[in-house]
Amino acid sequence: MLARSVALAIVLALSLAPVLRRSARPRPVPSCVPEGRGEVPRHWLGCAADPGPRRALEAEERLVLGLPIDPNTAGERALAQVPGLSPRLARAVVEHRAVHGPFRTVEDLLDVKGIGPRRLERARARLAVVVR
Numbered sequence: 001m002l003a004r005s006v007a008l009a010i011v012l013a014l015s016l017a018p019v020l021r022r023s024a025r026p027r028p029v030p031s032c033v034p035e036g037r038g039e040v041p042r043h044w045l046g047c048a049a050d051p052g053p054r055r056a057l058e059a060e061e062r063l064v065l066g067l068p069i070d071p072n073t074a075g076e077r078a079l080a081q082v083p084g085l086s087p088r089l090a091r092a093v094v095e096h097r098a099v100h101g102p103f104r105t106v107e108d109l110l111d112v113k114g115i116g117p118r119r120l121e122r123a124r125a126r127l128a129v130v131v132r
Helices: 002-024 059-064 087-100 106-111 117-124
Strands: 034-037 044-047
Touching: 087 106, 106 117
Parallel strands: none
Antiparallel strands: 034 044
């Protein structure tokens, strides 16, 4: 009985060794500039060298990658994911943009009721106004 338990423990340890060894190694991060690939609805993020038609990244995809979004084109859903902005403030940004026109700089967001200097500083890294 003891010999059977020891044998079972050895077999289990040997079967788990490759898994443990594989998970201990860090996976290499691909060194590429992320960009959108494919056509909606079956789009995906890839590298510039990947196959498929190129497309602009959606605001949510940019946030996931740590890239800034343009408050002039982003919707409420994407703006609500920016640190420092809530769904209520995101709605206020979109409404302010509709009434007063596009923002010229990130600092223009201070004109939106509810956004002060501290809140803007939290959001600044994730926002960038693209001049068209």
